Amino acid sequence: SYELTQPPSVSVSPGQTASITCSADNLGNKNVCWYQQKSGQSPVLVIYQNNKRPSGVPERFSGSNSGNTATLTISGTQAMDEADYYCQAWDRDTAVFGGGTKLTVL
Amino acid sequence: EVQLVESGGGLVQPGGSLRLSCAASGFTFSSYWMHWVRQAPGQGLVWVSRINTDGSSTKYGDSVKGRFTISRDNAKKTLYLQMNSLTVEDTAVYYCARVDCSDGGSCFFDYWGQGTLVTVSS
Numbered sequence: 744s745y746e747l748t749q750p751p752s753v754s755v756s757p758g759q760t761a762s763i764t765c766s767a768d769n770l771g772n773k774n775v776c777w778y779q780q781k782s783g784q785s786p787v788l789v790i791y792q793n794n795k796r797p798s799g800v801p802e803r804f805s806g807s808n809s810g811n812t813a814t815l816t817i818s819g820t821q822a823m824d825e826a827d828y829y830c831q832a833w834d835r836d837t838a839v840f841g842g843g844t845k846l847t848v849l
Numbered sequence: 850e851v852q853l854v855e856s857g858g859g860l861v862q863p864g865g866s867l868r869l870s871c872a873a874s875g876f877t878f879s880s881y882w883m884h885w886v887r888q889a890p891g892q893g894l895v896w897v898s899r900i901n902t903d904g905s906s907t908k909y910g911d912s913v914k915g916r917f918t919i920s921r922d923n924a925k926k927t928l929y930l931q932m933n934s935l936t937v938e939d940t941a942v943y944y945c946a947r948v949d950c951s952d953g954g955s956c957f958f959d960y961w962g963q964g965t966l967v968t969v970s971s
Contacts, residue, residue, distance in 0.1 A: 792955035
């Protein structure tokens with residue numbers, strides 16, 4: 744089965760840039776989405792189709808996908824961005840999620 | 850406003866059954882594929898099942914195949930998940946989620962419910 748690998752945790756200082764990776768074989772051939780989940784809340788879509796932002800998502804969130812790695816980048820990270828982040832792709836019509844990355848804003 | 854509201858969670862003994870519901874509003878329910886995603890306590894998101902618009906096609910994750918059944922009632926705008934032969938490993942928050950495939954053919958979960966907690970314990 745297809746597996747997406749994320750680092751368990753990433754730390755960033757306020758105002759700095761945070762990068763969260765998601766890796767899998769030939770991931771660049773797929774469309775990747777990213778979801779933000781704050782403590783006790785439901786997931787929220789922040790990036791779809793590798794690099795598109797839904798309406799209402801701040802411009803500091805961006806995405807890329809090439810080769811075997813997709814990356815979620817948060818520029819000028821704010822305290823409110825502290826959350827778990829999950830990448831997601833499709834294997835046929837089955838959704839596959841990465842294990843999640845806990846972003847800590849120190 | 851799009852809303853997905855799950856219900857039906859609770860405490861059940863191992864081997865027992867439970868039926869979850871997800872009431873949809875604010876959009877044309879019958880036009881969207883729907884999914885169930887679960888999250889065990891302190892763990893990540895795991896896809897469970899999906900159903901197409903008219904209910905004629907379903908698919909399941911390996912961990913629930915043969916035990917869970919997804920269904921929908923478009924007239925009632927409600928999604929269901931019948932869960933049988935439950936084990937402690939099924940303990941999780943269960944989310945229903947809508948999938949949107951309208952943007953260039955790329956599909957994504959654009960709306961999620963608040964989740965309902967299922968606890969399997971003796």
